[in-house]
Amino acid sequence: MRYKTVLFDGDNTLFDFDAAEAKAICRTMADRGLEPTPERAALYARINRALWDALYRGEVTRDFLVVERFRRLGAALGWSGDPAAWNRAYEAALGDCGDLIPGALAVLERLRPHCVIGLVTNGLKATQRRRLGNSSLTPYLDGVFISQELGVNKPEAAFFQTAMAALGADPAATVVVGDDLLSDIQGAVNAGLDSIWYAPKGGSSPLPTYQVRALEEIPALVLGEN
Numbered sequence: 389m390r391y392k393t394v395l396f397d398g399d400n401t402l403f404d405f406d407a408a409e410a411k412a413i414c415r416t417m418a419d420r421g422l423e424p425t426p427e428r429a430a431l432y433a434r435i436n437r438a439l440w441d442a443l444y445r446g447e448v449t450r451d452f453l454v455v456e457r458f459r460r461l462g463a464a465l466g467w468s469g470d471p472a473a474w475n476r477a478y479e480a481a482l483g484d485c486g487d488l489i490p491g492a493l494a495v496l497e498r499l500r501p502h503c504v505i506g507l508v509t510n511g512l513k514a515t516q517r518r519r520l521g522n523s524s525l526t527p528y529l530d531g532v533f534i535s536q537e538l539g540v541n542k543p544e545a546a547f548f549q550t551a552m553a554a555l556g557a558d559p560a561a562t563v564v565v566g567d568d569l570l571s572d573i574q575g576a577v578n579a580g581l582d583s584i585w586y587a588p589k590g591g592s593s594p595l596p597t598y599q600v601r602a603l604e605e606i607p608a609l610v611l612g613e614n
């Protein structure tokens with residue numbers, strides 16, 4: 389038994405966020421009379437990603453980010469409505485999509501008898517709570533930690549320390565699992581924790597303790613069976 393507590397990231401680690409985001413952006417574009425094309429969905433994803441990266445660097449606030457992404461998208465598409473209203477509609481649509489990454493549930497089922505499991509996410513409170521309710525994850529989670537509720541974001545060490553304190557976790561027996569080097573893996577490093585980088589597309593980084601391409605590889609690492 390290598391780890392007793394596992395802190396899973398949500399988006400694109402357990403939740404199929406890319407699929408949910410594409411659905412929600414296309415639906416809200418159509419509602420605004422904008423033709424929902426894959427190119428436009430990809431444009432939104434790039435704008436959103438750049439703003440989240442700026443948030444992780446401490447350059448913008450969350451409140452600014454959520455409206456600014458739709459102001460920029462609207463400007464690029466020649467649309468001049470209210471970006472704050474678009475954001476509210478988008479977050480509601482996103483909350484309806486509880487799609488999971490294939491294999492996520494099987495991993496949690498395998499770990500459940502042996503580990504304390506927490507969800508650690510930088511997503512927005514209302515969206516994440518609603519998506520959790522629309523997914524089948526809840527029975528597997530001992531705690532849900534959302535940055536907007538904690539008042540601190542990944543990758544700050546305080547975020548992970550708060551989650552571990554709530555779960556009664558021993559840092560030496562805790563591992564962070566996530567797809568994002570900037571928030572999840574750097575966060576684990578900041579908090580002095582081991583990490584598993586879920587990188588389905590591959591890549592290389594000196595930061596994580598372990599790296600996997602498939603979620604199915606995670607239980608053996610956590611349980612020390614390899």
Ligand SMILES: [Mg+2]
Nearest residue numbers: 397399400567
């Ligand atoms: Mg993620």
